[in-house]
Amino acid sequence: MNSCFKLIKKDGEARRGELTTVHGTVQTPLFMNVGTVAAIKGGVSSEDLENIGCQVELSNTYHLHVRTGDDLIKRYGGLHKFMDWHKPILTDSGGFQVFSLASMRKIKEEGVTFRSHIDGHKIFMGPEESMQIQSNLGSTIAMAFDECPPAKAAREYVLPSVQRTERWLVRCKAEMDRLNSLEDTINKNQLLFGINQGAVYNDIRIENAKRISELDLPGYALGGLAVGETHEEMYDVIEHTAPFLPTDKPRYLMGVGTPANILEAVDRGIDMFDCVYPSRNGRHGQVYTNHGKLNLKNARFELDDSPIDDTCDCPVCKRYSRAYVRHLLKRDEMLGLRFCVIHNLYFYNNMMEEIRNAIEEHRWKAYKKDKLEKVSGEEK
């Protein structure tokens, strides 16, 4: 697998790049919009994603495996056809959900045995199974199967876990090479990204980063962050570990984060992000704006005829007012949730575009300072 990443410009450590895949070229830094079971929660369609500037959709391997089934999606022709989404899709490995949702886990060298969080049935998933499921889904980018130890896990637990995850990565690579060579594989150009682990132990992370870099994969992620450690601990890990990942490959910070987290991580050389915050918070009526985060259920918006964010060009801000969205949220109308999710995803996607422009135009530091002030602001 050759690298398909082009580093266009750097401003400090912030990187402006381009990732070419069989499903088209995307511009980094980018934010992936999370569609757990091949749909963004909040009634957001592929067409909506196109309209709000989404470049990469992310779906969850574990959720699609335990229900509906990757076998069915393969028979249908893969996720892209299923969702009618033609840009890149990244699938996670299932590992994170196995370690956070499923019960009765047993971890062995071969993989993990666990029970479905839906009906309790026993499932085995190892590196090969994860690759097979992701190959069935036909995603553009498949993530390596890894263990994600808790943020506060002891060194004595983390080190052997990371070493096993390294061995799993070698098996992932071999299995993906095999799957990509099969006649009936949906996406024979599926890309495998490796995942760096090591909790908050920089020395373990750095050693791991060096070793997985040798596998020359098309991309690398930092996993096991934003799982309970402080923001400062997370920034410290990124700052120390990112330099040991290949500069000519995209770097993906998994599951992160707030607008401020993203700005700080871009500043430390990260290219790709995903997070449920914009959709999950949107479903609770919390919206991101350039005047800080607002809770639209608040009574003070009752008669407010201004848009959610007067600086925003999203389809919701163009037409509807805070008062109307508040009313919909208070009346439990789906439309209120949909509006907040669409606005939030647009806000994130649009911030990434601002970030890309700022790096390109060598005004990254000034932009970052200004945007941090805006997103942490308190509206008067």
Place this chain on the structure above:
Amino acid sequence: MNSCFKLIKKDGEARRGELTTVHGTVQTPLFMNVGTVAAIKGGVSSEDLENIGCQVELSNTYHLHVRTGDDLIKRYGGLHKFMDWHKPILTDSGGFQVFSLASMRKIKEEGVTFRSHIDGHKIFMGPEESMQIQSNLGSTIAMAFDECPPAKAAREYVLPSVQRTERWLVRCKAEMDRLNSLEDTINKNQLLFGINQGAVYNDIRIENAKRISELDLPGYALGGLAVGETHEEMYDVIEHTAPFLPTDKPRYLMGVGTPANILEAVDRGIDMFDCVYPSRNGRHGQVYTNHGKLNLKNARFELDDSPIDDTCDCPVCKRYSRAYVRHLLKRDEMLGLRFCVIHNLYFYNNMMEEIRNAIEEHRWKAYKKDKLEKVSGEEK
């Protein structure tokens, strides 16, 4: 209030007309899309309504009165501004919900005292209050405050009830004239439609129709149907009563119905309809097609890559498959509900356009026969 209805063509009893209002001209026969609290359930926005051919949106006076509040909506500037919907809006009188949802009802000559179904607080609503609420909402068409007796009510109950509703109608008209003349009224051209009642007693209905016709209102509705009587009884009432309503005013059959009901009612001279079926059934995964009604949760659609209806041009059928919509419904994704509601509303709005074209082109009877077969079909 002068008539604003133009009868363009008749084919048998079926009528092709045009209703001009301060919010624009609409073509009849038409189907009003029901947005209970100023939003269609299922995450459907004003923009969506424009895209699926909705001509008139209907909102519920009772629901908006008991929560959010018509006073707040008036202060905001009315429903049209609130929803950002610029075509006509019809509001019901609240009467139907008072008689079907609220508890502890006491009916007197002045009006009805009842308790809110939300928090039990005591509310009084009479003809004047209903007109005031609808004037606050600023709808295009306000419906008269009426009692809707049960389908199987005895003659002895129905006759005095209808006579009281007639007296209420006179009060509604006077109150609306007064409200429309006030300086701060949002829509000073609000139109009042009278409502014919009388359960399944044709003689009572006919006498009532004659008397309310004398008030020369801009439109008339048949109320108290589709509330428990058989379809045949309903068709019989329409057939006998409609001829006693003015021919130069639109006739609105409230709360009806299935595609077949609408076809039969148009055939008996009805011009306007509303019903929750397309949105409510859509939220349960039941979709209307030209091959009959389908339950998309059915396992047989698991791998079906055809659209919901291969003859349909709605935004859902243009892009997504039955298999994908089924998956969304089975996974309780809002997007599945949204897709089914959008498809169903489009199906209804599009059927009304077919109806209008058929009447205009004098092929109504042939169209009706063909469409009845299609909508009652069983897909093989």
